[in-house]
Amino acid sequence: MMDYWQLIGLGAIAGFTIFLGLPIAVIKNLSPNKKGFLNALALGILVFLIIDVFEHAWTTAEEAAKEAFEGNTSINDGILALIAMFGGVAIGLVGLVLYETKMTGKSIPEILSLENIKAGDDHLKQLFHEANAYKIAMMIAIGIGAHNFSEGLAIGQSYVAGEIGLAILLIIGFGAHNTTEGFGIAGPLSGLIHRPRIRFLLMTGLIGGGPTFIGTILGSIWNSNVAFILFLSFAGGALIYVSMLMYNAGRRYTTNAIMMTGIFIGLCAGFLTDLIIEFSGA
Numbered sequence: 047m048m049d050y051w052q053l054i055g056l057g058a059i060a061g062f063t064i065f066l067g068l069p070i071a072v073i074k075n076l077s078p079n080k081k082g083f084l085n086a087l088a089l090g091i092l093v094f095l096i097i098d099v100f101e102h103a104w105t106t107a108e109e110a111a112k113e114a115f116e117g118n119t120s121i122n123d124g125i126l127a128l129i130a131m132f133g134g135v136a137i138g139l140v141g142l143v144l145y146e147t148k149m150t151g152k153s154i155p156e157i158l159s160l161e162n163i164k165a166g167d168d169h170l171k172q173l174f175h176e177a178n179a180y181k182i183a184m185m186i187a188i189g190i191g192a193h194n195f196s197e198g199l200a201i202g203q204s205y206v207a208g209e210i211g212l213a214i215l216l217i218i219g220f221g222a223h224n225t226t227e228g229f230g231i232a233g234p235l236s237g238l239i240h241r242p243r244i245r246f247l248l249m250t251g252l253i254g255g256g257p258t259f260i261g262t263i264l265g266s267i268w269n270s271n272v273a274f275i276l277f278l279s280f281a282g283g284a285l286i287y288v289s290m291l292m293y294n295a296g297r298r299y300t301t302n303a304i305m306m307t308g309i310f311i312g313l314c315a316g317f318l319t320d321l322i323i324e325f326s327g328a
Contacts, residue, residue, distance in 0.1 A: 088312065138281065
């Protein structure tokens, strides 16, 4: 029998396995094709996450709306579920547009310093490229963090419901998923001339993986379908936005054939790690 503190500890482990995938960001001296492939691999993992989060979010929202329509629950419950579904997508898409605009406004004055201008056009292009890579990596971490918060809620709520076996299986499965999500964050940072800052990698790992731990705690004391739907749909919207940025960035490096190959392998990695839960009987 797993006690509460074991649940919290395992929830933390499930979240912070994301750090296992982050070291790929420090790989240097990559050819353009390899950079494009790693970018596409990360993109494939994000595409899988989009499919996964929208499947769970819409299934839950649809069930709530159906129950309300049939008179089994309050009509307000069904309306709130649908608002959370579509509102979350809107927040994920528009929210990251605002975040990107703010980050771009901050980085341009720093890059266009007199010292950098004197260094020449190639230096400026590299600085803009690196700033864009950091921005994309942070947005990926935010989207994955929202996704992982909903996963933590699922772990905590399974424990409260007395489904200890299910909670353990979810921890194993989500832990495996989070490792691949680390690749998703690190993908845009791989192959930069300047090695990514360790502090930045730690911060993105906390933003992406920490919500699993927080969600596990909250899920064990608070059960809310609306919160579950909202965070999943927010994650889906955010990941759609980021995926479009990553595809555009990857095409600057390599051919469409290499991009599609990387996306395919990333998708397969996502689905195969998902089978861990299914094969375990969850």
